[in-house]
Amino acid sequence: MASDAAVLTVPGPDGDREVRISSPSRVLWPELGITKLDLANYFVAVGPAFIRANGGRPVSLQRFPAGVDGEQFFSKNPPRGTPDYVRAVDVTYPSGRVHPQLVLDEPAAAVWGVQMNTVVFHPWASRADAPDFPDELRIDLDPQPGTTFPDVIAAALALRDLLDEFGLTAFVKTSGNRGLHVFAPIEPSFEFLDVRHGVIAVARELERRMPDDVTAAWWKEERGARIFLDFNQANRDRTMAGAYSPRALARASVSTPVGWDELGSVDPAAHTILTVPERLNTVGDPWEALHEGAAPSIQPLLDRWEADAESGLGELPFPPDFPKMPGEPPRVQPSRARKP
Template structure:
């Protein structure tokens, strides 16, 4: 029999709000014994840092109605029954289709999303007032088999140096899994395709500087034992788990902002739904100043333009994208060679 609902009180813009959490004893992470109520309390406990990361952004919800070992789906349309204080914004997708997505303006909306069995929050890199022009440049460093967290950290420091040279101020977080995410706030002056090209310019330059460690190869068979710079995360409707967002993995890990001074010494698995609230209360939010350092994507675009002048062109887009101008064939290199 389902457990009875509980009410969680959280701050609101004009006083406390009461958010109903049904089935609070539902176990979301069986290995860790973490329940839906635990998850709701976690989101409320990290509200300041979490809202700094997701606030005023369209958000895709990764939902698990029966816990992380059960059914999983992504909600782009807001779930039914959204509270009256929740806001939406219409987003345009690569297909040209449009529909509303949830915007989280206050922590009550995030707790309600947990009520709807959301585990991971995936915000767009845009603000709701103009969701065609990103205000965040995000780079996902993804270790391939044979590489570990120490290798990713080495690549991250190389990326930090490069981005700083370009006038950007990079901030870093664990992915909640094996990788590292590096972000920089930018002026919202360019559309997604331009920002993607800026990321490709950065990725190719990092690959030139660290050729034994870093790769921009889209096809897995060409990556080897390196760190893949996932440039396609810069595309429209491609998102990364937010700062402080739990991940649907054993142990309930969290994508955790850390300082660059801490990065070499952290153990990502230690950042969990159970541990992060006290760590945040003690150490503060490593991304507290991210909004104070806004750069321009134009310097990264200059790298792209230089490479285009040298004969380097477009790279593959995600498979759900329509065929894009200048894109190389979407065929695995090994299959392409067999056909020749």
């Protein structure tokens, strides 16, 4: 009979910590029989790479108390009983409300997240010491119906080259599902709205170069069979699954950093919590150098945003839960808009 709890020893910067995992035999991924303890052990194995990519940032926990097929909810603020090695930082949400949000600084904190039934970790693009100023530009390449994963790869490679023209170095990871996430380190000197405008400028330029392949259209009815460059993921409090975070999908896939030279042969379905630890041991972490050295400014992107604005290309729609923003067009899909 399985015990009611397991205790894991988790190495970290301040030495080993003992983290208790209750209900260790609870099955989180029914099709594979992967348990809560399996997930906790996964984070022990990938802890240094996970924290390097996601640590020191406000983070939201996507929690599944009954497994990935059951109900879920998000936690942002520290719950009762949070250990002293898990901290919080005050952040400002789009509504203007200020509230403390969790910050993970060491692998034991991620394992504690598993104890809280977390499956997916969603880190902010900014760090806890400057939460209003992103140090990562992030673009979600979202395949639309009628597109394939090779289509996503082609868009990602073109995006990498375009970012290079603007002086930014791109890194890529699988989303854990059908898409890819492209990140670039940036100087944390511009606020979220500016970074969003920079992403829109990139998306529009790539759309001009590849009009049949990619789109920056917010409304699904206008996207067609193209790869959507989701500019709204650059907004404040909008996040995606972090690097090395599992996804709540049946195959227990992981959002996995890959090298650009791997992209042509990568199989996102092959990267799971069962395989990624060994991949890290043999291949290493393609994102290890993501934040090494000085990060560039996004000013060249903002210059392009301003040039587009002068030519009549203005603001794009915000997510529906955001307050109405200055210059934003009506939040109604084109087919339902009133005709003049």
